[in-house]
Amino acid sequence: MNIQLTDKKEQIFLSTLHFIHLYGFHGSPMSKIAKHAEVAVGSIYHYFPSKEDLIIELYWYCKEKLNSAVFDKIDPELSYQEKFEIVFRRWIVFYLGHIELFSFLDQFYGSPFYEEVRNNVFVQKPERNKLWHFLELGKREKHLKDLSVRLLISMFLGGPITLIRNCIWTKKKVExxxxxxxxEIIWNGVKY
Structure with missing residues (x-):
């Protein structure tokens, strides 16, 4: 799905991120999202038939933002390890600069909404699931250990997500x- 954004749709996404960050999925009614986005409730339903559709499309919107920030403009001439380090650092920097988006994705992955996309998420085209395909490439080219890509993703994201959560909760900056x-810990754990 290629998301074509209008200004209204973008504002609806941003308002939804804001409310979900503050109040969770159930504490974010369409009426509050509409008011915050300065659109009529009917406008939301023009773009999204239901709240579930809004949340699932917001997920893809967030994934595209994240993928673009993390994977775009990486010099193809770099070694895999150098690319790994760039992707890793960009991932953390992006999330720290987009706390509402991080909060949304963090909640989304543990929610029933993820059921809608879970069965298809790992077989998505490379532009949809860039991290999966990036780690799969590293494994195939023998830069990474012969582990399941699911396990590699868990190792790649587990530490950074925990670190970011801790920074949010303690209001302390990541050094x-x-x-x-x-x-260094993660690279040494996954490198071939």
Whole structure:
């Protein structure tokens, strides 16, 4: 699905991210989202037949934003390890700069809404699931250990997600040294 955005649709997405970050899925009624987005409730239903459709399309919107920020403009001449390090650092920096988006995705993956996309998410085209395909390539080219890609993703994301959650909860900044150390630990754990 290629999401074509209008200004209204973008504002609806941003307002939905805001409310879900603050109040969760159930505490974010369409009426509040519409008011915050400065659109009529009917406008939301023009773009999204239901709240579930809004949340699922918002998921794909967030994935596209994340994928673009993390994977675009990486020099193809770099070694796989250099690309791995860039992707890892960009992932953390993006999430730290987009806390509402991080909060939404963090909640989404543990919600029943994910059921709608879970069965298809791992077989999506590379532009949809870039991390999966990036790690799969590393495994296939013998840069990464012969582990399941699901396990590689868990290792790649587990530490950073926990670190970001901790920063949000404690309101403490992530130090560059912490990112460097976490990257070294994860790379040493997955490299071939």
């Amino acid at each position: 560059k040294e912490e990112i460097d150390q976490l990257l």
